[in-house]
Amino acid sequence: MFWYLFLTAGFLCFLHIICNYNGKARKIRKIPGPKDSFILGNGPAVMRSSVALMDLARELASNNSGIYRLWIPPFGAVNIYNANDVEKIVSSMKFNEKSQVYRVLRPWLRDGLLVSKGSKWQERRKILTPTFHFNILRQFCQVMEENAQRFVANLKEVAGRPVDVAPIISEFTLSSICETAMGTRLSDLGTSEMNAYKDAIYNLGYIFYQRFIKVFYFVDFIFNLSPLSRMQEGYLKTVHGFTKKVIQERTEYIDKFGVPEQDLSEDDYVYKRKKKTAMLDLLITAKKEGLIDDIGVQEEVDTFMFEGHDTTASGLTFCFMLLAHHKDAQEKIVDELKEVLGDFKRPITIEDLPKMKYLERCVKESLRLYPPVHFISRSLNEDVTLSDYVVPAGTFCHIHIYDLHRHPDLYPNPNKFDPDRFLPKNSAGRHPYAYIPFSAGPRNCIGQKFAMMEMKMAVAEVLREFVLEPVTHPDDIRIITDVVLRNDGPVEVIFVKRQ
């Protein structure tokens, strides 16, 4: 018995040494981080509920200063939220490959722009960049205006009582991306399909989180044997079925009427052809030219449908919550709207939006406090020095945008909603990588102009009609572990008809 125990203890100690004292582990463990447990390093520390895991990330950020590590043998992760290190990683082509963390998204987005790498990413980015040309955005702006009017009409039906804003907003943003980038009206696709699509995305988020906290599920082989994998298959069927329908609608339209031509300047050519209206048109054209296949088109439609609606929905949800708590900001926005529009009731155009400077500062401040993409991650393919620590190749590099944006060295009184932080005189001297809601560098958000336009349009339209009264308080927010920033529960606001 003694020898049995002795050998077992000896084997476990040997395993502990192999796992935690190899070359890579030693380098990573020089970086400050939470206390390691026997053999499993920080594994047990991250096995928490969805909200508790996010709380842990906040706790680690406040206990460290801009960098900490997590070591779960054989995976090492350096977590950064200081502007210098963030700049070093996101500005460089050397580190523009997404980390293995995005692997959980692969069954859904496959090789779409968000997760792809190398020449495939470069080619796709080249095909898709023209989607956000000013003249195309101008057309999109009109569609967004009409959609925002419908959104306001929906809000009228629930005015005067607390309402969970997230589902209503996501219907608006889904409808906008569908009609602009995909060239198809959501109403043509069916309400029940749309709701099933949104629910499926939410449930996929839950599965992804399970794969993070139950580390063994990160291994595909084990995950594929689990009931979660079967649930995932069902949700993916719904999501892919919906986007297939979107592609089919637009392809049928193009077969019938051809691709709408745009009147753009001479230098705006893609593959020697003029740019086209919807993003999907560019993909369908590229497919006809043999530059992308059917699967490629579907991958990008999946990516844009998700990135293009869930992010802006999250951004607007928190923006409305914050504005409800800041009546002074609401009134300043309304005064600005009266000044810019002259006739307060007239439709808002793309030319009006840049003149709404105060509104823009409010949206920016809201994205600072509640960045919809709160976390991004890169693969380190070579050793790199971050905050004086040599981080070995093969480590994941997690960038916590949420904690960067609330770093007291960058933003005094960081939890305070203060749109004037973004006045030119107050931003002068701030580190250029202190504010990255859309990331930065070569893999920045391709849809950021679209997103800012949509968010400004929605806030302007809503505040023309309503005064927002607070219900959910920022202190009530409990962020869950998900790809996009979400509260664990409703985010409620009361929309009161403006007199």
Ligand code: HEM
């Ligand atoms: C407030 C809204 C939005 C926020 C905060 C946001 C944020 C981001 C961030 C942080 C990234 C980098 C992701 C990473 O490195 O893993 C990203 C990438 C991306 N975003 Fe957005 N996004 C928003 C809206 C949109 C919209 C409206 C679209 C499409 C119309 C879009 C399409 C994309 C795509 C395709 C990528 C991948 C780009 C690449 O890797 O080349 N996003 N976004």
